[in-house]
Amino acid sequence: MKQILEFEKPIVNLKEKIAELKKFTDDSEIDLSEEIITLEKRLAILEDDIYGNLKPWQRVQMARHQERPTTLDYINELFTDFVEFHGDRSFGDDEAIVSGIAFYKDTPITVIGHQRGKNTKENLRRNFGMPHPEGYRKALRHMKQAEKFNRPIITFIDTKGADPGKESEERGQSEAIARNLMEMAGLTVPIICIVIGEGGSGGALALGVGDRIHMLENSTYSVISPEGAAALLWKDSGLAQKAAESMKITAPDLHELGIIDEIIPEPKGGAHRDIKEQAKNIDLVLDKSLNELKNVSEDVLLEQRWEKYKQIGDYKEL
Amino acid sequence: MLKDLFSKKKKYASIPNEQAKLDVPEGLMKKCDSCYKIFYRKEMNKNLNVCPNCGHHHQLRAWERIESLFDEGTFQEWDSGLAPSNPLGFPGYEEKLQKDREKTGLNEGVVTGKGLIDGQATAFAVMDSSFRMGSMGSVMGERIARAIENAKEQSLPFIIFTASGGARMQEGVLSLMQMSKTSVAIKRFSEAGGLMISVMTHPTTGGVSASFASLGDYNFAEPGALIGFAGRRIIEQTTREKLPDDFQTAEFLFKHGQLDQVVHRHDLKQLLVTILKIHEKGGTSS
Numbered sequence: 001m002k003q004i005l006e007f008e009k010p011i012v013n014l015k016e017k018i019a020e021l022k023k024f025t026d027d028s029e030i031d032l033s034e035e036i037i038t039l040e041k042r043l044a045i046l047e048d049d050i051y052g053n054l055k056p057w058q059r060v061q062m063a064r065h066q067e068r069p070t071t072l073d074y075i076n077e078l079f080t081d082f083v084e085f086h087g088d089r090s091f092g093d094d095e096a097i098v099s100g101i102a103f104y105k106d107t108p109i110t111v112i113g114h115q116r117g118k119n120t121k122e123n124l125r126r127n128f129g130m131p132h133p134e135g136y137r138k139a140l141r142h143m144k145q146a147e148k149f150n151r152p153i154i155t156f157i158d159t160k161g162a163d164p165g166k167e168s169e170e171r172g173q174s175e176a177i178a179r180n181l182m183e184m185a186g187l188t189v190p191i192i193c194i195v196i197g198e199g200g201s202g203g204a205l206a207l208g209v210g211d212r213i214h215m216l217e218n219s220t221y222s223v224i225s226p227e228g229a230a231a232l233l234w235k236d237s238g239l240a241q242k243a244a245e246s247m248k249i250t251a252p253d254l255h256e257l258g259i260i261d262e263i264i265p266e267p268k269g270g271a272h273r274d275i276k277e278q279a280k281n282i283d284l285v286l287d288k289s290l291n292e293l294k295n296v297s298e299d300v301l302l303e304q305r306w307e308k309y310k311q312i313g314d315y316k317e318l
Numbered sequence: 319m320l321k322d323l324f325s326k327k328k329k330y331a332s333i334p335n336e337q338a339k340l341d342v343p344e345g346l347m348k349k350c351d352s353c354y355k356i357f358y359r360k361e362m363n364k365n366l367n368v369c370p371n372c373g374h375h376h377q378l379r380a381w382e383r384i385e386s387l388f389d390e391g392t393f394q395e396w397d398s399g400l401a402p403s404n405p406l407g408f409p410g411y412e413e414k415l416q417k418d419r420e421k422t423g424l425n426e427g428v429v430t431g432k433g434l435i436d437g438q439a440t441a442f443a444v445m446d447s448s449f450r451m452g453s454m455g456s457v458m459g460e461r462i463a464r465a466i467e468n469a470k471e472q473s474l475p476f477i478i479f480t481a482s483g484g485a486r487m488q489e490g491v492l493s494l495m496q497m498s499k500t501s502v503a504i505k506r507f508s509e510a511g512g513l514m515i516s517v518m519t520h521p522t523t524g525g526v527s528a529s530f531a532s533l534g535d536y537n538f539a540e541p542g543a544l545i546g547f548a549g550r551r552i553i554e555q556t557t558r559e560k561l562p563d564d565f566q567t568a569e570f571l572f573k574h575g576q577l578d579q580v581v582h583r584h585d586l587k588q589l590l591v592t593i594l595k596i597h598e599k600g601g602t603s604s
């Protein structure tokens with residue numbers, strides 16, 4: 001059932017072989033434990049080699065992995081007493097974004113994130129994690145409440161992008177995204193944004209203006225999908241792999257560009273291998289960020305937020 | 319260009335005087351993109367590139383726009399020394415920039431500064447889609463953010479004319495982040511009581527439409543301008559929906575409550591002057 005990525009196949013094959021030898025040893029008189037130990041050593045090296053040197057395109061595949069944990073998985077692991085709230089009070093409820101309040105340890109927080117499905121049925125319900133304008137407006141409504149009740153805001157970013165559809169345009173997708181960017185800039189509570197899967201374009205950014213921006217090791221953040229970039233730049237969406245490299249979309253790339261604060265490590269083989277371990281890694285960074293921000297005055301918080309965004313960019317002064 | 323006329327559509331064939339006009343040297347004439355009628359370029363320019371026959375709004379270059387709005391000799395440009403680098407080391411990017419510099423006489427797709435409109439001081443940014451399709455990279459984001467900060471410090475209103483195909487692919491995620499950078503600047507300006515007016519011109523799409531273009535206290539657009547978040551083709555491919563002919567035009571947005579007014583180019587200056595006058599205290603409330 002598990003989705004196996006192309007580059008993982010040597011690992012899977014070797015694991016199968018080890019399992020075979022173990023079974024043979026159990027079922028017969030012949031002891032192969034020495035061979036098994038050798039192969040297990042080789043497996044460890046192979047895993048380090050493959051998972052330790054993921055290419056950008058391989059990270060894209062990890063970020064899109066069917067079983068990759070979603071916002072609700074992390075809410076479940078990291079928070080207690082989660083209460084979800086719905087609706088933008090104007091048009092409807094958008095299930096591509098989940099939003100609510102909970103405790104993080106002893107601190108009341110507001111948590112908002114893109115929500116995609118892990119199978120077709122869930123994905124249809126969640127529109128593949130691609131929000132409509134009402135999703136962003138719901139998120140903003142809850143962010144304003146967080147400000148009123150002085151709760152830090154934690155956002156999980158995980159979307160291919162905002163919904164591209166006729167109705168989204170009619171209801172002002174551009175305005176909804178733009179409004180969030182602007183209003184998040186002025187919220188007087190700490191905002192911590194964590195990219196957990198794909199951070200696709202403006203649709204990701206609309207939950208992504210904050211005081212700390214972190215990315216999971218195998219997540220991506222980009223202005224356009226590698227396929228889209230390849231089609232635009234070279235008229236060939238088949239060059240997505242090349243685009244993934246040129247566009248600098250991985251967590252290490254964004255760290256180097258000075259856009260994100262921390263890279264949150266993933267378990268060997270990706271977040272989906274061990275949700276609990278992944279949640280623990282997020283917990284460490286989240287705890288640190290909240291501690292750094294909790295005693296910062298409102299004025300300083302907003303000034304620092306501006307400073308953070310002001311320095312992003314690269315140009316020459318003639 | 320004149321020689322193109324013969325290879326394209328034949329709609330203009332019945333227009334009188336056409337042959338006479340075709341005898342005139344190249345560059346003197348301009349054909350309307352909508353009704354294909356041919357006019358003397360000077361005639362079209364004098365009409366602010368609006369077709370005298372059908373009213374189609376052709377794009378205005380940044381400096382033409384400035385000239386059309388500002389009192390003569392009052393416009394001072396800001397940050398013209400900021401120039402794009404190649405932050406991702408993207409192959410071919412520098413050559414493309416160089417080509418557009420030569421073609422347009424600009425070094426980026428936006429001009430910022432301040433000047434007087436009918437005697438009223440205002441900070442200003444105007445995009446020019448003939449430079450890299452007006453796509454937003456680091457320099458554009460930086461110039462706009464600085465212009466907004468200047469407006470805040472000098473208590474000036476801020477007017478922006480947008481024209482952009484979206485993000486600058488060659489600057490990747492740095493391009494995306496200019497959306498947040500400019501939006502944070504607008505929030506600070508707005509909190510200080512600053513007045514911002516956005517005028518969307520053809521085309522205003524993608525990341526520009528989903529950031530500062532939509533964040534004016536008042537949002538206007540020129541007739542027929544293409545404005546939208548997602549591209550028409552992407553929408554058709556992903557949703558297989560039938561899209562109306564006027565989809566993502568200024569009129570479409572207006573109909574759906576996304577704009578304050580669709581304004582004819584000839585009426586724009588007066589509208590801006592009136593709004594500036596009503597907010598006469600200047601950019602900030604203190």
Ligand SMILES: [Zn+2]
Binds near residue numbers: 352353369
């Ligand atoms: Zn015409």
